[in-house]
Each structure stands twice: as structure tokens, then as C-alpha cells.
Amino acid sequence: MSRSIMDIAAQVQGPDKTASKAAAAYLDSLTKPPGSLGKLETLAVKLAGITGEIKPSFPGRGVVVMAADHGVCEEGISAFPAEVTPQMVHNFLSGGAAVNVLSRQAGAEVMCVDVGVNAELRHPGLISRKVRYGTANMAKGPAMSREEAEAAILAGIEVVEEAVARGIKCFVTGEMGIGNTTASAAIMSALTGISSLETVGRGTGINDERLRQKVLIVERALETNRPDASDAVDVLAKVGGLEIAGLTGVILGAAANRCPVILDGFISGAAALAAVRIAPDSIHYMIASHVSQEQGHVYLLKELGLEPMLYLDMRLGEGTGGVLALHLIDAACRIMAEMATFESAGVSSGTDGTKPAGKAHS
Template identity: 50%
Template sequence: MIQPNIASLHMEAGKKAAVYIDTLLKPVGSLGRLEEVAIQLAEITGEPFPEVTPPGVIVFAADHGIAKEGVSAFPQEVTKQMVTNIVEGGAAINVFGRQIGASFRVVDVGVASEVLEEQVIHRKVRPGTASFLTEKAMTREEAEKAVSTGHEEASHLIESGVKCLIIGEVGIGNTTTSSAVLAVITGADPASIVGYGTGISSDQYTHKIEVIREAIDYHKPDSTDAIDILSKVGGLEIAAMAGAMIAAAEKRVPVLLDGFICTVAGCVAQLLSPQAADYMILSHQSVEPGHLTAIKHLDKDPLIQLKMRLGEGTGAAVAFPILQSAVNMVKEMATFESAGVSGKEE
């Protein structure tokens, strides 16, 4: 199991960035959130003039035994089919990843069926979780291994030169798993978290809530123990995503959070290492109701709202140019002094 070693934010770099931004050729504060993002990136990276290019996208794929309980609109085999589509370049995350010039990896951390594509990184911990309605999703050892796997894969990607990490996921049933994990961490009623996921019916929606309530009541996960939560009601890709976030934080690389499932993984990462959340920037707010609960738990503010709910890392990839704009603002804008423009009279 990893032993997180995350440094505090570099506040001095943030202060230097803030002072410099106030000298740029514009009214103070007139670029709003872009200025805030630039300062946050300085604190994360330790550099007053930070870099976020090239970005890296890593997608973790895994299946969920809870899908057998009728909580999803799609059959479990769709997970493998989506992995195939991703490696062939036809998924939404491929489109948006290409658009921002991202390095790309897809990791099989727990797809139930055999994945044969050579382009996939094969790190299967087990072939899907068990149905956590009747048994533990996985063992503690498997949960720890999934976290470590995500940590290792993200570390490899970052070592290749990536300056910003986007983490996505593929896995039928994972909104149910994420809802259960979030309900345990926050103590929220599952009814306030659960959404319609990939498009379930009203009856399935009601059933989904009851399944989560029954599972939490049956397993009684320890809300202070991330591995206990993951092993009892978690998912392999959620564990791997949390590990990846910790790796990025350790290396002072910003994590651009995606939607509901990714943000829940962020809550798990924070539980594993509280300072991990300091290195996360929230890309967007999903229409999944539980996303707002996770956002409030992490005390984040979304950059955009486009009513997205796809996952895969798509919202983060779409929002990435905002980070690039913040960086370019600091690096390329003239100052009042360099432009020979008179400043505001006191």
C-alpha cells in the first residue's frame, strides 16, 4: 500500500504570481477566475510562471458486480466494448483529448471479461468486483492493490513529461458504486445523491437507492477508513483514480477533476491523504445530483457548467483550455511598465 508523501502548497510562489498578475496591463482583478486559477497553479507547482502543457489523460476501466442487481441501463459487457472504442480512438475522451494534445493511456484495472487490445495497459487486479449488496466488493488487499496500481500508472505518465493530469473512468454500474462510497464518506442520504446514471427508469432509480441503503446497512463501512469503504462498497477504477490523484499531488502536478465519479474518487484520495485535495481543480459540475455533494465535501468551485454527465474525463478535457489561458495570461501579457502605459492614479 502506498504511503502518501504530499507537501504543502507553495504559498510563496502563489504570492509572487499574485503580485505579478496585478502588474499586468489590465484593471486589477478584471480577469476574475483566470487570475485565481493562475495563482492556484503557482501554489500547486511551486512556480510563479507555471506550465500545464502537455496534459495527460489516463482512463481506468473496471466492472462492478452491483450491475447484476438491475441498477444500470446497460449490460456489463458494454465496459469491454467501450474500452475497445477508446483504444480505436472513437470515444468522446479521444476527441477532446486530441483537441488539447494530451498524452493518453487506458488501463484495465478490473474489466470482468478478457481485454486483448495491445494498446491497453493490462493491470487487472481482479475481473470486476462482487455485488456489494450480498458480499464485500473486494478484499482489503485488492483495494490497496488497485490504489497502488493507479499511483504507479499516473507516476509513469507524469514522468513522461505530463504537466496536468486528467483522470477518467469506464465501468457499467459505477454511478451506483460512487453513490455508495460518497454516502458513506459524507453521511448523506443515498436518495439525495443517486441520479439516473446512463438513463435508468424510475423504478430502477428507486431500486438503486434501496440497494445502496441495504448495502451500507449490511456492511457498515468505516467512514474514516478509505480502504474499508473501497473494499466493502467500492470499485477498482475508483480506487485506482484515487491513487493516481495522490501520485500527481506528490509530484506537484495539478489534477483537473472531471464529473461525479472522478470527484468521488477525489473524496477517497482526500481521505487517504488530506492534502491531496489541495492539488485538485474542479473542471465542471455534472447534472448528477451527487456531484454537488462531492463538490461541497471537497470545497471546490467548478470552472464551467455544461450540463454534462458522461464521465471518461470528458468535462476535464473540455475545460483544460481555461487552465492554459490562465498560464498564457501570466506568461505572455504585457505589464504596465513593459508597455509604457500609465498605471491607475492614486
């Protein structure tokens, strides 16, 4: 390969603190009590730090849906058969999935990437970056080789770079892969030491018996492969998924290009955790859209130190929660671009010379 993941990681810099401070000061000059727009103000300051602009806008936004299959499905850990993965890819490409509907509402482009689907897929709208035809069964050995994990990460980085060249400056992480909550739970347990009893959830809606089986499979995969917790690429290779590694690349690529990346749910969170272990400053470019019903997600967000914006009891994946958060991104940007200042509106500030501190402006 002409470049390494660490080359990209080295490009990831911390936020622009000058822009963040300027944005915070500007927010306090607007016609409202300081801090009264809550998380929208926090988001506006973060976007300024990411982009270096006090009044950023993101007319070009893309949802990267990474798709791949998982060999561990042969252990019966999902309520749906593995054939659903390629079937859903066709659904994305025809515009019929939930993420397509919500992306149309949010004015976002859906980029569907085949990084490891266990089927021959051909479509003019498909981005083909297939590394291999699904992972091996991680309960019996490594899911893939280290070289394959690296190739999947680099595929995600390249998809972002190509999109940035077309004017897309804001990204949402999406995925499709039957069995990927199992791999995500294994990644999370490997990187954090949190028990599989807490990281494993019901995924597609499995019953209690399958849930117990799923916990055992994750434990067996960790025992069999002994992934190195200090090496995120080793963890992705041994107990991860091609689409999860691809999303790790999407996050790293967005951070290296100073673009915000909106995380969806549990699988995106596992990819984000791997990205942070590879490039710690990438955390500054991540925005947590929501907290899903998958039980491990709340622990993942705590591990990342990210506060979700939405609580909608969602657990679909695809990038659906992340797309909904684009509306909040737009709201924060429009507050900065369109709201009047006390001076421009001729509104009196507080009696001590500061802005009003109460809920009313009277």
C-alpha cells in the first residue's frame, strides 16, 4: 500500500481552539440569555473547532453505509439470515430503506459501500471496495487477517477523501451486516475489558435463548483469538467486521480532513472506539447522534466521553439516527448565521452590562 493508516492518523489534529472561543463569545452576543440554547450552543462551538469557522455550513453531507457479512452468523446469533445483507444493499441502492427516506428529508447523499458482502454485487450506484467475501467465523479463529483489516480501514478513508473532493464536508456513519452487533460487542469487550454480559445486546431482536448463546459466542471469540487491547487493528482483525473497520476509516478520514462525523449507534460506536485508539484526537471530530436500545451503546458513549443529542429508542442502524442529527447540525449553523446580536437588534443587555441572565428578556 502506498500509505499507511498511521500516515492518516498523523494528519488528525486537535480542534481549532481560537475558533471555538470566538464561537462561544459570539453566541453570548446573540439575543438570548447565555447558554439558553443548551446543546445547540455546545454543538455550534464544537463545529467551529472542527472547521475553524465561526459560521460553518454543510450543504454537502453524506451518509457512508458500509456493508459486509460475518462468518459468526453460522453460530445462530441473529434473528435474520445472512442473505439479508446483500438484499438490503439492493434496497439502499434503490432508495427504499429507512436511511434513504430520512436522508432525502435531510438533503444527504447515501453512499453504499460493499467492503465485504458475501455475494457478487453490481450496480452503477454501488461503491465497490470489497476486501473479501465476508469474515471468517471469529468463534473458531480470526475474523480476518491484519492486512485485510488495514485494507478495509483504508477503503473507508478513500471513500471520504473522494467525497470531500466532491464537496461533501459532513459525514454520517452507517452500516449493514447481519451479525455485526456480535462483532461490535466483541470489539468493545476487547478494547475496554467490559464483560460480554454488558456489551452483548439483542441486535435484530433475538430471544433470551439466543441472547445467552450470543454472550457465549463473544466470550469464545475473545478466548480463542486473544486480541491485543493495545492494538485496535489487531482487535478489528481478530473479532471485528469489514464494515466496522471501514467505518473506522471513515472516521479517521473525516477527522484528517477536518470534517464533522456524526456517529449512529452501537456499531458506529465500536468503530469510533477503534478510531480513537488509533488517533486519539479523532474524538474531537465525532458527534454522537443518539443512544440506541442496544445495551452496550450507553457504555460505549461513556467510554468515548460523548453525550448523545437524541433519545429515540432506535436500534435500526444504517445511519438512521445519525441522519436525524443532521437537522440539529443545521439548526446550530443557522443560529450562528442568522440570529441577531443584541447590538444589531437594538435589544438591551442586562443591567450589569452582560446579556440577560433570566428566561425572559424583559
